[in-house]
Amino acid sequence: MDMLGLFPVFYFPEFGTAWLMGITGTIHVLFSHTSVGAAILFAFLAHKAYKEDRADLYVYMKKYGMFLLIFSYVLGSITGPGIWYTATAASPRGISALIHNFVWVWATEWVFFVYEVIGVFALVYFIGKIDRKTHLKLTYTFALASVGTLALIIGIISFMMWPGADAYFTTGSASDAFFGVNTFPHMFLRIGFMIMMSAVIGIFIASAMKKENPPLAQELTKKMGVVAIFGGFMTLFFFMWYINTLPESSHVLLSRLLPGIIMSRLILTGVFTAYFALAIFKPTWIHKSLAASMIVVILVAGLWPGEKLRESLRKPFVAGQYIYSNQIIGRDVPGKGIKSEVEVVAKNGLLKVSPFVPESLRVITPENKLQAGELLAKMACSNCHSLDKNGKYRPLSKLFPMNDKGALVSYMKDVIGTGSVPYMPKIVLPDDEYDAIATWLVEKNK
Amino acid sequence: MDATILNLLRDPAGVPFYPVVFQGLYVLTWALHIAFVLLALGSMGLSIYGSTQQKSDSNWKLLTPHLIQTGKLSISILIVLGVAPLLFTQVIYDPNWYTTNALSGIWIFIFIYALIVGYLMYYWYYYANKAGRASNTLIGTISFAILVFCGVLMHNFAVESIQPDKWLAWYAPNGVVDTSGLNFHYDLIRLAFMVSLVIPVLGIFLQNYSDFLSTRKDFTSKYIEFTKKLGTKTAVGGLLVSAVLFILWMLQENMLLSVISLATIAGVVVLLLMAKMNKNSYITTVVLVVVALLISGVREIIRYNLMADHGYNIYTYTMNIDWPSTIMFLLTFLFLGVTGVAFILRMAWKVGKNEGTVFDGQNDKLTRVLGTATLWILVAWMGIYFAWGMFTLFKNTLV
Structure with a gap:
């Protein structure tokens, strides 16, 4: 791995x-x-x-x-x-x-x-x-x-x-x-x-x-x-x-x-x-x-x-x-021998490639989905966005107030995942990780 | 945390020069930094005692404001000197430093603002003492407590950084991730030893102070003798306490019979004899610097060995040598660092010896030459900087 x-x-x-x-x-x-x-x-x-x-x-x-x-x-x-x-x-x-x-x-x-x-x-x-x-x-x-x-x-x-x-x-x-x-x-x-x-x-x-x-x-x-x-x-x-x-x-x-x-x-x-x-x-x-x-x-x-x-x-x-901004290397720098990590994350998911994720969260299950979703949001989004419902700094809940999990997953996959917003990192994740983030956000918005 | 992960946490850009050079610079600059930390805390602590004695004792009336001024200057210098080891540790031990910062993120933030409050209060203490206000001792004590607390926080970061086997357990106890950054861990013997060094450093400083003022006619021999005796008593007592704690620390680390540990003990014995005899405190200070370097070396060896046990070796860090920036540093360090600092120190020495009259730097050949050389070095540096910048820009954008 x-x-x-x-x-x-x-x-x-x-x-x-x-x-x-x-x-x-x-x-x-x-x-x-x-x-x-x-x-x-x-x-x-x-x-x-x-x-x-x-x-x-x-x-x-x-x-x-x-x-x-x-x-x-x-x-x-x-x-x-x-x-x-x-x-x-x-x-x-x-x-x-x-x-x-x-x-x-x-x-x-x-x-x-x-x-x-x-x-x-x-x-x-x-x-x-x-x-x-x-x-x-x-x-x-x-x-x-x-x-x-x-x-x-x-x-x-x-x-x-x-x-x-x-x-x-x-x-x-x-x-x-x-x-x-x-x-x-x-x-x-x-x-x-x-x-x-x-x-x-x-x-x-x-x-x-x-x-x-x-x-x-x-x-x-x-x-x-x-x-x-x-x-x-x-x-x-x-x-x-x-x-x-x-x-x-x-x-x-x-x-x-x-x-x-x-x-x-x-x-x-x-x-x-x-x-x-x-x-x-x-x-x-x-x-x-x-x-x-x-x-x-x-x-x-x-x-x-x-x-x-x-x-x-x-x-x-x-x-x-x-x-x-979410700490992932977004492009190659051949002069320093640096390789983009976007593809590795896309293939394996953030939970599997991060050394500090506890073993119990590496595989998403119905029992740990909310916990995994929260951790993923912290890893992928918290550098720029507040994760609390009434957070002060570009709060996710205010940007995505919806309770429609499907719409959230589609947005993440088709917009963020394709790098279509120039000022947002291209975050390509496996489906279960998108789903976990969306589940957590919907729960947060309740 | 195994070697694969530790090596993975290294920066993929590699290091721009041989890791051993950064390691050496770390040891050197940490020793300089800690010397001023100890002097700041020592002079501040004694000044608080002095502030309670100065009304009834003429010696303390003279010494207390001088100690406060010493503390004030030392804090500034310890901050600026502290930047260097902070920089070099991030180059070769980045996995350790960055993990620690995330694990104790909230303490990092508290550290910065506590340092600001503590130092600002110190200025308040300085002015309150100058104005003879009764509140000065209380203000000084609070400031002192805050600054000691900052030292304890730095100790926490250092101790956490060398325990990679515990990082994951601290970050996710029982598998539940904790992103609060509230981790706080300490090593009591190591901390006690470091804090104890405040006493001998203060003692040797007082011996220096006494020797420096002994040539001035505006200070009485009684006062010179008072500071001399106080210095000797403090240095000798402090060295004995520090020596015991150092031995305990080395026993805990299982390093008592290592070469560097024995060399440090030998250095402390020499210091003890020199401080006790107090024939030339300036030479004692040179030995103190050597001992400080040895202690810095001990810390580094502990870290190096601990990390080597985990399979992390700084000497195998990928290198992408960058000659232009390396040469820039070396030349600036050599020319501006040496000449510029010598210029200011020369003036400070002369002003201090001058008994209230104006020191004419133009009539002192060394001051004149150092000042002019510093000025021209800076002018040349600026010229090279802009020429280098323009050349690079033209090369990359026009050619």
């Missing part, structure tokens, strides 16, 4: 497991992007402070730096590996594919990361303790190292979307996987967002300094407003380029979602343009509470839907367009 390297399933009730990864990822994006953007901003401020002999700017940098240390570096550095952990629990073979293609890229990023984390403490605590020229040199290297971390991770997350060219499938080379057509637009899109985020945080810090140094707070609020406009424009510009470098399968889903995306982005652009204009022209109007609220707006209305969209667009795959 052929067996496959499928891991046990971890399922988080009501929400589904992918949700855990999504929330960790979104928090990480907010803080990691802020930290890279702030590193660039620091280099700019340190340059200005050194050239113009502005002692007051160092005070601002120290305050900003402490904020960064507490939030960006605590939350950012923990949620970074946190994504690994949660992604591993939710999608072990997806993360494994990334690790085994890019281990050296990640190890290189780690070197940058070490420099960055030690560097940020030095940058903040050495203000006033080392001469300004050496400090300036430190800020330049810190900015370059921070951008380096982005330069390294961007190829990996772009590969999650797709390798960007066919070369990777034949060569298996990390370079071909890393530098796809999507990599650079994605990189500059994120740099734009990082610059904008650093300025949004910068406005918050400046607003907190209003009492102790009003002229400096005003000057910096204005400057940050300009920086934010520049970053925001860069984000929008590269977003348009980025959209055009997505794979074919994404465009099917995108064409359905695009009108809603355009509308929500237009509203966000309007709100933030007004906010940044306020910062430039009426800096005294920016109160700390408004500045803090705008950070939350970015997180909730900008990042969360953005990251969810990116996650949806790469479906049915989770990595490199060869690992399906």
Whole structure:
């Protein structure tokens, strides 16, 4: 009997497991992007402070730096590996594919990361303790190292979307996987967002300094407003380029979602343009509470839907367009000697090829059908769908509320089983396994 | 779980370089990571005691905030250093790591958010202590408890990962599949030994601290002597406790007479003598690093042997060597890693020795050279990155 390297399933009730990864990822994006953007901003401020002999700017940098240390570096550095952990629990073979293609890229990023984390403490605590020229040199290297971390991770997350060219499938080379057509637009899109985020945080810090140094707070609020406009424009510009470098399968889903995306982005652009204009022209109007609220707006209305969209667009795959979201390998990658597993599953069924299925469930009987159906649904669907009746995350019961088992089996067999929905994995199962899933779902819908 | 299944759980993409290199990097980076875990917990734990003494004792008044600052920095460093062993273990022991993560999925999630809460509370503790608030001890204690809990969770993942014979029973007890991710298992002696190491690491750190400040005129000799004695007492007592627990652990693993176990015991004896005499704590620290590497090696040998008993051999992992990314790592590690870290450490050393005055890095040749070299290495790195990327893109899309 052929067996496959499928891991046990971890399922988080009501929400589904992918949700855990999504929330960790979104928090990480907010803080990691802020930290890279702030590193660039620091280099700019340190340059200005050194050239113009502005002692007051160092005070601002120290305050900003402490904020960064507490939030960006605590939350950012923990949620970074946190994504690994949660992604591993939710999608072990997806993360494994990334690790085994890019281990050296990640190890290189780690070197940058070490420099960055030690560097940020030095940058903040050495203000006033080392001469300004050496400090300036430190800020330049810190900015370059921070951008380096982005330069390294961007190829990996772009590969999650797709390798960007066919070369990777034949060569298996990390370079071909890393530098796809999507990599650079994605990189500059994120740099734009990082610059904008650093300025949004910068406005918050400046607003907190209003009492102790009003002229400096005003000057910096204005400057940050300009920086934010520049970053925001860069984000929008590269977003348009980025959209055009997505794979074919994404465009099917995108064409359905695009009108809603355009509308929500237009509203966000309007709100933030007004906010940044306020910062430039009426800096005294920016109160700390408004500045803090705008950070939350970015997180909730900008990042969360953005990251969810990116996650949806790469479906049915989770990595490199060869690992399906349900952990089954969906195509050959000759360059790495990887073979599609769809046919093995079709021939034997998931229950027989998964090492962690107990013997009592390998053969479906009338007695174990419900139990087998539930396990099959967890294995085949739970990475993207909540299995609980009122689940929050694309619940199966809401997508298929019917009680007609025959209709469910036909849908699974003729639509999902033929790969007719571009954003769904092609799940070909033996008849008894389709039947078990349908039986379980009908029972659930009662 | 037999060898066929374990090998099947390996990633079909293979590994991009010789598995032994990943194994070596794992041992090295885990040792570095655990050193800062122990220092963080040790300095934090002692600072909590210090926070109850600092009002009436001038020595503790000075030492407590320094310990809190040490803990704060160490947590950041342990997190960043912890990324590396986490990466390398996934490369060669992926069947173990991924199975464990699924079996304990909910604990994985709790671990991340507990770490965030624990570390944020630590900053709160730092500021509360700075402001002299009475609540500081309580905040510090809660933060400490949360961070210790995170350590226990990591122990759980490590222990589960080396018991492949029990995975199926944990996942489907009595044939009923449990996808809750609530599995939690521990090995009390191994955990006790690891936790006990907090004490000697803290002791040797205090000896270093005392030696470092002894050249500064703004610290009294009384204070230097206090920290020196405290360090020696802590290091010696801690080493004795750890040695006993290590022997118990090795007896449990049936490894007491193995070469690496005997070498570790010998290392601990040398450490004990050096810590007791305390002639040059910096050399003691070098020996401590060697012992940490040996302990990391012991862990790895236990895992390697256990997996070999199940027919899983990391050295037979399929290889698809990827030279460009391998070279990128090695050169970055060598040039940026060494030069960049040396640049910051040089500044930190000089600032620490400078008794409150501004350190002029431009007048210090080594700082100047290291800073400039780091900057140019980074500029060159960026240039190579974009050139490599453009070349690959053109090759794959235009040619």
